[in-house]
Amino acid sequence: MKIALLGYGKMGKTIEALAIQRGHTIVIKTSQIDNVDITQADVAIDFSIPEAAFHNISTCFNNNIPVVSGTTGWLKQFDTAVNLCHEKKGAFIYASNFSLGVNLFFELNSKLAQMMSQFEDYKVNIEEIHHTQKLDAPSGTAITLAEDIITNQKHYTKWSLEDEARALPIEAKRIENVPGTHIVTYKSDIDTITIEHEAHNRNGFALGAIVAAEWLIGKQGVYTMKDVLNLS
Incomplete structure (x- = not known):
């Protein structure tokens, strides 16, 4: 090829x-x-x-x-x-x-969003961390995760880097030598559920x-x- x-x-x-x-x-x-x-x-x-x-x-x-x-x-x-x-x-x-692992993570994220859609006490947020050379924020991966959650839940109508009503919050961090980490967290007053993907290299x-x-x-x-x- x-x-x-x-x-x-x-x-x-x-x-x-x-x-x-x-x-x-x-x-x-x-x-x-x-x-x-x-x-x-x-x-x-x-x-x-x-x-x-x-x-x-x-x-x-x-x-x-x-x-x-x-x-x-x-x-x-x-x-x-x-x-x-x-x-x-x-x-x-x-x-x-x-990444194969990330695409499996996408599937897990969608399935979890479906499961959690009936439990309104849990609030969702996404955190993504990348190297300082990455030009866009949030990452495309974080946006995909957010859009899949929005598709499967009625609580959110969009994602945002700011604190907005009915917006799924994304926090984007830039740190030296981090290939890519994505964390999806569901948090209630009682407990927290987290799924995470961490890339070790490119x-x-x-x-x-x-x-x-x-x-x-x-x-x-x-x-x-x-x-x-x-x-x-």
Whole structure:
């Protein structure tokens, strides 16, 4: 598999190392897609920056290159990207987090939210901690967790970093050398229920993105990690 890495920061370098271990070839490593011939790749993996993500993804669709994207902070243009993918008969996977463990955590979070929906004494909050180089806050993973809780409960209508009525609170912290920790807490006057995922390094995120790229080759349409991991 010939891979174009769009965004060659710490995550891009980790993907490169693991992809080579799995027998793949990195044919493009760039942060500026306009300077390269994207058609030499079989698939693109985008871990760029929010300002570049939509341009990278749409350029790939326009050149019939499947795209796996883990860039967060650009989702106001997500529906436009999905529509373009369908129009160009492309293939696309977006995930706020590609880690196998995190995607299992997403499923656990949804199930717990369903179970807790009838117990109004419990108030929910989400805490996320990442390295100081992370540009967006809250993390895409925290937003996914929050949206899944909101979908499964009637108490909240939105999430917020502020203290707002009927908003599920998210606390975002930035600390040196923390790959990613997410904590969901249900608290009442009587007790507290907590689920937590802590990443030890970037390898889980990188490996998941490579597995998603391997899975996406030869397909058409818009998918999620639930499809890749057969969690649907």
